[in-house]
Amino acid sequence: xxxxxxxxxxxxxxxxxxxxxxxxxxxxxxxxxxxxxxxxxxxxxxxxxxxxxxxxxxxxxxxxxxxxxxxxxxxxxxxxxxxxxxxxxxxxxxxxxxxxxxxxxxxxxxxxxxxxxxxxxxxxxxxxxxxxxxxxxxxxxxxxxxxxxxxxxxxxxxxxxxxxxxxxxxxxxxxxxxxxxxxxxxxxxxxxxxxxxxxxxxxxxxxxxxxxxxxxxxxxxxxxxxxxxxxxxxxxxxxxxxxxxxxxxxxxxxxxxxxxxxxxxxxxxxxxxxxxxxxxxxxxxxxxxxxxxxxxxxxxxxxxxxxxxxxx
Amino acid sequence: xxxxxxxxxxxxxxxxxxxxxxxxxxxxxxxxxxxxxxxxxxxxxxxxxxxxxxxxxxxxxxxxxxxxxxxxxxxxxxxxxxxxxxxxxxxxxxxxxxxxxxxxxxxxxxxxxxxxxxxxxxxxxxxxxxxxxxxxxxxxxxxxxxxxxxxxxxxxxxxxxxxxxxxxxxxxxxxxxxxxxxxxxxxxxxxxxxxxxxxxxxxxxxxxxxxxxxxxxxxxxxxxxxxxxxxxxxxxxxxxxxxxxxxxxxxxxxxxxxxxxxxxxxxxxxxxxxxxxxxxxxxxxxxxxxxxxxxxxxxxxxxxxxxxxxxxxxxxxxxxxxxxxxxxxxxxxxxxx
Numbered sequence: 001x002x003x004x005x006x007x008x009x010x011x012x013x014x015x016x017x018x019x020x021x022x023x024x025x026x027x028x029x030x031x032x033x034x035x036x037x038x039x040x041x042x043x044x045x046x047x048x049x050x051x052x053x054x055x056x057x058x059x060x061x062x063x064x065x066x067x068x069x070x071x072x073x074x075x076x077x078x079x080x081x082x083x084x085x086x087x088x089x090x091x092x093x094x095x096x097x098x099x100x101x102x103x104x105x106x107x108x109x110x111x112x113x114x115x116x117x118x119x120x121x122x123x124x125x126x127x128x129x130x131x132x133x134x135x136x137x138x139x140x141x142x143x144x145x146x147x148x149x150x151x152x153x154x155x156x157x158x159x160x161x162x163x164x165x166x167x168x169x170x171x172x173x174x175x176x177x178x179x180x181x182x183x184x185x186x187x188x189x190x191x192x193x194x195x196x197x198x199x200x201x202x203x204x205x206x207x208x209x210x211x212x213x214x215x216x217x218x219x220x221x222x223x224x225x226x227x228x229x230x231x232x233x234x235x236x237x238x239x240x241x242x243x244x245x246x247x248x249x250x251x252x253x254x255x256x257x258x259x260x261x262x263x264x265x266x267x268x269x270x271x272x273x274x275x276x277x278x279x280x281x282x283x284x285x286x287x288x289x290x291x292x293x294x295x296x297x298x299x300x301x302x303x304x305x306x307x308x309x310x311x312x
Numbered sequence: 313x314x315x316x317x318x319x320x321x322x323x324x325x326x327x328x329x330x331x332x333x334x335x336x337x338x339x340x341x342x343x344x345x346x347x348x349x350x351x352x353x354x355x356x357x358x359x360x361x362x363x364x365x366x367x368x369x370x371x372x373x374x375x376x377x378x379x380x381x382x383x384x385x386x387x388x389x390x391x392x393x394x395x396x397x398x399x400x401x402x403x404x405x406x407x408x409x410x411x412x413x414x415x416x417x418x419x420x421x422x423x424x425x426x427x428x429x430x431x432x433x434x435x436x437x438x439x440x441x442x443x444x445x446x447x448x449x450x451x452x453x454x455x456x457x458x459x460x461x462x463x464x465x466x467x468x469x470x471x472x473x474x475x476x477x478x479x480x481x482x483x484x485x486x487x488x489x490x491x492x493x494x495x496x497x498x499x500x501x502x503x504x505x506x507x508x509x510x511x512x513x514x515x516x517x518x519x520x521x522x523x524x525x526x527x528x529x530x531x532x533x534x535x536x537x538x539x540x541x542x543x544x545x546x547x548x549x550x551x552x553x554x555x556x557x558x559x560x561x562x563x564x565x566x567x568x569x570x571x572x573x574x575x576x577x578x579x580x581x582x583x584x585x586x587x588x589x590x591x592x593x594x595x596x597x598x599x600x601x602x603x604x605x606x607x608x609x610x611x612x613x614x615x616x617x618x619x620x621x622x623x624x625x626x627x628x629x630x631x632x633x634x635x636x637x638x639x640x641x642x643x644x645x646x647x648x649x
Contacts, residue, residue: 035438042448047447052466053462115347116351119345119347120349124345127338129342145630148606149626152609152616156375157362185351245585265589268461279461283461283462287455298449
């Protein structure tokens with residue numbers, strides 16, 4: 001997903017009162033009509049691809065290739081969903097198994113990113129020590145690189161770790177999750193540090209006076225206050241795993257380990273063996289959980305500048 | 313005569329705490345940082361150093377079994393610059409030019425559209441503004457890989473929705489032949505190293521759909537922080553709408569939009585999915601980006617040495633871009649200071 005930093009949300013009404021937002025007079029009737037036409041035109045361009053996919057996915061003919069625009073098919077059915085859940089690709093793997101592999105990556109990435117990231121972010125935000133500046137610059141420098149630019153060394157290093165004769169770290173879900181974490185961790189540290197910086201220190205000082213140590217302060221005061229940023233960081237870790245493509249496509253060789261995005265790759269375009277209705281159903285199934293949570297968390301996900309951002 | 317009260321004795325300075333006690337804070341900090349640092353050292357910093365080493369070797373698939381790679385000096389770097397690598401239609405400077413043009417055109421369009429629509433939605437008394445905002449955020453909420461896959465099929469020559477729509481719109485006048493958006497080999501524009509096939513415009517369309525809404529969100533945030541009295545004062549002074557936009561709205565938008573535009577530029581510069589899924593870099597490698605070349609070198613060719621050298625070029629290109637864009641941001645900001 002594109003760019004995101006988390007900011008403490010300011011309710012819109014409060015902002016509006018403070019700044020008076022809209023200047024000038026009420027718009028005239030003519031401007032109102034012209035603006036409405038323009039807004040509807042824009043809305044239809046936004047909705048067009050979405051409606052196209054959804055209509056194709058519920059088309060009762062379970063079409064191999066669409067032969068025209070059929071925005072609201074009559075006699076809609078969920079046949080394509082049934083088919084794609086049972087067997088999305090030519091490989092003997094079901095949707096549930098693909099999803100389970102993706103979720104495994106998601107969970108490992110989210111857990112590693114959150115635990116390691118929140119500890120480091122707290123230290124960088126609140127504690128003073130030698131080398132703090134240098135460390136922050138190192139984290140920022142890594143943020144600048146796109147994840148793909150570390151593909152070669154990660155491939156070689158993860159493939160050089162072997163257990164017994166058959167198990168290779170690179171060719172496993174765990175290996176992919178580690179590679180993804182290498183990309184998500186620097187952003188998570190940077191983002192959570194930025195958020196913790198905005199939390200007032202009074203509570204922590206009071207706790208320190210009462211004799212709490214740094215770990216207690218972190219666990220019982222800072223973490224609860226940082227809930228929004230933790231939710232968003234966990235969510236981005238989850239998306240990074242759920243839609244993970246380039247490490248899994250490059251690393252994984254056993255069909256039993258394949259992920260959702262790898263299946264999607266095989267469905268796209270002229271030569272895919274999957275009917276387009278099933279492709280559409282698959283796309284909807286993969287997008288829905290992410291989109292739903294994104295829209296729910298929207299007020300915490302405030303666009304802003306974060307150098308490097310979520311690597312994609 | 314009263315006895316003067318004894319002068320208060322100067323308080324003896326506390327004994328200097330031991331080194332162990334003085335470093336307590338730093339020790340706690342390092343303990344908090346240790347897990348993340350250890351992990352980053354292993355999965356980020358070490359691989360980056362290993363990348364530098366690999367870039368000077370002929371590391372390839374055969375070396376994965378454990379045989380050491382041979383040092384080749386600067387050969388990898390030279391063959392990339394000479395276009396002398398196995399990827400078909402590889403030309404470093406053409407790809408770099410295209411990549412740069414791709415990011416620039418996208419960002420200019422995203423920012424302009426984003427600001428335009430935000431201003432429009434922010435008009436006082438506009439009906440249904442909340443409804444439109446709710447719809448316009450949708451592209452942001454969909455995973456980019458899905459967006460790329462869906463747009464690939466939208467631009468399909470025979471079964472794609474774009475050709476159906478264009479065909480339907482033009483059917484009263486003439487019969488539109490199917491347009492091969494993604495694979496048509498003829499150039500629309502070719503100026504020096506810059507070559508733009510039809511596929512560029514298909515990718516651009518998809519990325520505009522994907523990119524403007526978030527710009528609009530950022531612009532809306534900035535718009536809502538502008539004090540309303542400014543417009544009232546301007547109105548009293550007889551400023552028209554354009555003058556108000558030019559002299560109030562734009563200067564307030566600039567500090568929010570500029571960093572975001574720079575950020576969007578870097579993100580678009582490295583945008584993997586659209587090129588990889590929609591055009592597959594085609595036709596003739598004309599819509600490849602640095603990131604997709606990088607990926608092909610590892611995933612398709614397993615040429616780790618060359619890929620490492622390529623990634624190091626990429627690093628310096630991004631570093632240069634970051635420095636230049638930041639300078640530009642500062643320079644233009646000063647005009648308004």
